[in-house]
Amino acid sequence: MDKLGVITSFIHNILVFNIPLLYGTVGEIIVEKSGSLNLGVEGTMAVGAIFGYIVGCFTNNLLVGILVAFLASALCGLLFAALTVSLQANQNITGLTMSIFGVGVYFFLGRTLRAADAWPMMNDYENIKNGFADIPIPGLSEIPVVGHGFFNHNILIYLGIAIAIAAWWYLKHSKPGLRLRAVGENPGAADSVGINVKRMKYLHICLGCGIMGIGGYYMGLNMTGSFNSECWINGYGWIAVALVIFANWNPALAIVGTFVFGFFNTLRVSGSSLAAAFPEVLGWLAHIPTQLYQALPFIITAVVLVISSIRNKRGGSGLPAALGANYFREER
Amino acid sequence: MKKIIAMLLACMMLMCFVSCGGETPSDNPSGVPADDAKADFKVGAIYINSKNDTAGYTFAHHNGITTAMDQLGLNADTQLFIVDEVPEDKEQVLAAVDTLVGKDVDIIFGISFGYIDALEEAAAEYPDVIFSHATGYKSNETNFNNYFGRAYQARYLSGIAAGLKTLETGNNNVGYVAAYGTEYAETASGINGFALGVQAVNPEAKVFVKKLGNWADEVNESAFATELIDSFDCGVIAQHCDSAQPQIAAEKAGKFGCGYNSDMTGDAPKAHLTAAIWNWDVYYSTAMQAAMDCGTADKFVATMGSSAYYGGLKENFVDVSPLSENCAPNTDTAIAAVRELIVSGEWDVFSGVKLSIAADGTVTKADADLVDNNGNVIVAAGGASVEDSVITGTMNYFVAGVTEA
Numbered sequence: 204m205d206k207l208g209v210i211t212s213f214i215h216n217i218l219v220f221n222i223p224l225l226y227g228t229v230g231e232i233i234v235e236k237s238g239s240l241n242l243g244v245e246g247t248m249a250v251g252a253i254f255g256y257i258v259g260c261f262t263n264n265l266l267v268g269i270l271v272a273f274l275a276s277a278l279c280g281l282l283f284a285a286l287t288v289s290l291q292a293n294q295n296i297t298g299l300t301m302s303i304f305g306v307g308v309y310f311f312l313g314r315t316l317r318a319a320d321a322w323p324m325m326n327d328y329e330n331i332k333n334g335f336a337d338i339p340i341p342g343l344s345e346i347p348v349v350g351h352g353f354f355n356h357n358i359l360i361y362l363g364i365a366i367a368i369a370a371w372w373y374l375k376h377s378k379p380g381l382r383l384r385a386v387g388e389n390p391g392a393a394d395s396v397g398i399n400v401k402r403m404k405y406l407h408i409c410l411g412c413g414i415m416g417i418g419g420y421y422m423g424l425n426m427t428g429s430f431n432s433e434c435w436i437n438g439y440g441w442i443a444v445a446l447v448i449f450a451n452w453n454p455a456l457a458i459v460g461t462f463v464f465g466f467f468n469t470l471r472v473s474g475s476s477l478a479a480a481f482p483e484v485l486g487w488l489a490h491i492p493t494q495l496y497q498a499l500p501f502i503i504t505a506v507v508l509v510i511s512s513i514r515n516k517r518g519g520s521g522l523p524a525a526l527g528a529n530y531f532r533e534e535r
Numbered sequence: 536m537k538k539i540i541a542m543l544l545a546c547m548m549l550m551c552f553v554s555c556g557g558e559t560p561s562d563n564p565s566g567v568p569a570d571d572a573k574a575d576f577k578v579g580a581i582y583i584n585s586k587n588d589t590a591g592y593t594f595a596h597h598n599g600i601t602t603a604m605d606q607l608g609l610n611a612d613t614q615l616f617i618v619d620e621v622p623e624d625k626e627q628v629l630a631a632v633d634t635l636v637g638k639d640v641d642i643i644f645g646i647s648f649g650y651i652d653a654l655e656e657a658a659a660e661y662p663d664v665i666f667s668h669a670t671g672y673k674s675n676e677t678n679f680n681n682y683f684g685r686a687y688q689a690r691y692l693s694g695i696a697a698g699l700k701t702l703e704t705g706n707n708n709v710g711y712v713a714a715y716g717t718e719y720a721e722t723a724s725g726i727n728g729f730a731l732g733v734q735a736v737n738p739e740a741k742v743f744v745k746k747l748g749n750w751a752d753e754v755n756e757s758a759f760a761t762e763l764i765d766s767f768d769c770g771v772i773a774q775h776c777d778s779a780q781p782q783i784a785a786e787k788a789g790k791f792g793c794g795y796n797s798d799m800t801g802d803a804p805k806a807h808l809t810a811a812i813w814n815w816d817v818y819y820s821t822a823m824q825a826a827m828d829c830g831t832a833d834k835f836v837a838t839m840g841s842s843a844y845y846g847g848l849k850e851n852f853v854d855v856s857p858l859s860e861n862c863a864p865n866t867d868t869a870i871a872a873v874r875e876l877i878v879s880g881e882w883d884v885f886s887g888v889k890l891s892i893a894a895d896g897t898v899t900k901a902d903a904d905l906v907d908n909n910g911n912v913i914v915a916a917g918g919a920s921v922e923d924s925v926i927t928g929t930m931n932y933f934v935a936g937v938t939e940a
Contacts, residue, residue, distance in 0.1 A: 205768075212765040220758055317589045426753055427783045429802075431591055432584040437754055472758045475745065475940050476766035489939075493748030 207348050209480040213473040214352025219425065220472070221465030222363045223248070223436075226418025227443025228450060228457040229367045233411035234280070235447060236374060237404045238387040238525040241283055242298030244415055245440025246305020251276035251416020252435050253309045256423040257316065260323035265334030265358070268424075269417055276416025279305060280409040288404045291529045306434050313430045325428035334358065335424050359421045366414060370454035383407055387523030390530035400530055415440070442500060449507040451514075452521030467503050471496035573608060576827055579635035581628060582619040583647040591751070591777040593619070595796055596646045596669070599815025606820050607827075616640055623649025625656075632657040636664055642826045642835075644819070645669065655679065665826050665835045670721065672928060674842035677833040682818050683927060685847030686721075687728030688877050689811035691884045692848075692855045692870050693793040694732020695892060696808040697771045699863035700791050701737045702894055706770030709733055710763030711744045712756055713775040716939060720930040725775050725811075727934045728884050729793070734936055735890045736869070743767045743940035744933070751777045760784035760792075767940055771808070782807050791861055798856035808866075810856040817852045818844055845923055849878045868896030885926065887918030907932040 227244050234241045241247070254275035259268020283301055286292040316322045325331055335357050343354040374380040385393040386403045394400050422435040446464060450457035470477075470488070474496065478489035515522065580600055584593035601611040609615075616638045618631035628650045635643050642665040645654050651671045658666040658679035668674075671681040701707055711729065715722045730742040745759045756774070760781035763769045765788075772792040774781040779802035785792035786806035794802075794810030822839070829838035836842045846852030858866055869892045876882040882890070882900065889903035905914040905921075913932070914921060921930070933939075 205766075209766045212762070216758065216762070220754065314585070314587050318587060322589075422754075426757065426780070429753065429778055429780060429783065430589075431751075431753060431778055432588050432593070433751060433753055472755065472762050473766070476762055479940065480766070493746055497748055 206480040211352045217465040217469045223418040225461040228446040229454045230411040230414035236387045237407040240527040243301025246302040247279045247415045248419030248436045249305045249309035252419030252423040255420035263328045263330045272416040272420035273413040277409040277413035280412025284405045284408040367454045445504045448511045577640040579640035579643040581631045581645045586619040602816035603819035625653045628653035680842045682844035684852040687724045688848045689853040690728035691732035693811045694729040698733040698736025703863040707740045708769045710769030710772045712759045712781045714750045716746045717931045723930045736892045742937045753778045756780035764788045800859045865896035872898045883920040885921035887914040906935045
């Protein structure tokens, strides 16, 4: 057994199987920074996934797939914004509804196509298949042990990291980012200095939801587009909502959060290999029951929420003050 | 006002998706076959997943039921009543039974293991209806039986294909992505049957089993297969799980694999060798015929001859899918020879007689201990096969050469 190879493949797996969480988390951070709490991440990702996958395959173009996934999920965002920003619906309820709605759309479309025998098989579409293949970064990917783990991935993994960094810069250092944060903290004050609160909210809810959609599309591609009785998103949307809190509403920290969370999530896959490769140090990993591994993501989520709430009591929380409250101009 | 409209819209969206699913079809007596007994015969089925699935466990059963009805001249559109997506929850299974009894069905098939207690109760409550439970072990003397098959025989044959491939590639490591390991006799007997098939060809071969802890978990099915290939250097990936993900992962890595439940060559054309498959229609047509013949429900078990149906290669209830072009030379010869031994009843997998299969496909028999992976002798050399009740119920060990990864 190649001992160092086990570590390499562990690192590789962490990124491959958890990058959708980063898309979901970064998207949700942008939405929440506008003061809107969208619990519909799961459904939004599902809609992006199914539309992106189908259109991407039929046009045999990965870029079109990414774009369509973005647009389809942005449309979900538009619906959410119309309901909560313009019609002032309760954000929690609308978000939950969006989750059910999105997963419903996913199954409706998928099953309709399968019943009509028109479901596209990813392997038949060369451009999608090759476009999703790993691209080693020259030089970096040759570093022993970590090179293949960190720097030999498909384009959507690099894109996810790039989007997270761009979102961090946008929120922290750009003028529109500052305005967005103002809207999320105190929409009344933002309004009074001439920021168009409604427009800011609409734009960023759509943008954030669109980013989630790309994450959904990734999950479909990573499953080689195999459509069965379970949804591709598989609960990742819900975990992303929790990761937002872990990342303290900071997209750069979301990268760290995804990696930490992914570490535990991936132990289920790689734990026994690590135990076999390093029996003296990690042998105990093999004796952990599968059920505990299955529960681990949720245990970690609970622990993270507790730690976050302790941290928040001490100040320094990135929680937008007006999160979850609808802004109605006339009630100011 | 706006708030109210918004809430209403949200509610409507919710309702749209609550109303999906449920039973089919409507009571529509059109297209009635000529024969009266046949025309009145109604079949009920309770599925764990959607009847619209296009692959996997529920699909295999649905396919089996409709095929059997076609063979018997029954109309699946009007004489089959389904309640699908029924979780393994007693109350919900009983509610599904009530629905089907309300449709006046003659026989109810429940396909998931966890329906067992609910069906036992229902069989007592409705003595006029026949209850037939897949993979279960409970039954009574009148209207309640169970059915399952000797999947381990098909597993053994697919193991031969995998073993010959290990000889060809020179890689003795075989991976196995399993829903569970020794917790269930169903998975343990499948793994053991497969491993013995591999070892009959290549005694040096090792089988690494990775457990999902779940019957269906597509994301991890793929991840586990990749892990077996990357970290355990496996060259052939077998599986006991619903989706074709392990085969697809094998193809991505340029390795080979043996599927399960359905022919997975279409999913992984460059990797798939052959799959252990079920022909559920074989049982369903036998059971439906018996249900029509027996007159009253209480004579069903007597008509079937036993309260537990346990078909194998001989009944064509289990089999391997057509061998793909990826198989090593002589795979067909070897599998045909072993199939003949099993069908004729001359030999069975878990016995004190070991088969040795040469690379040219010739099969030789020799007495040898059947040993588990802790060195305990299960069947002494020359001994008779392990009993059926052990294979279906209490087999909680792996044979020698199998390691949990």
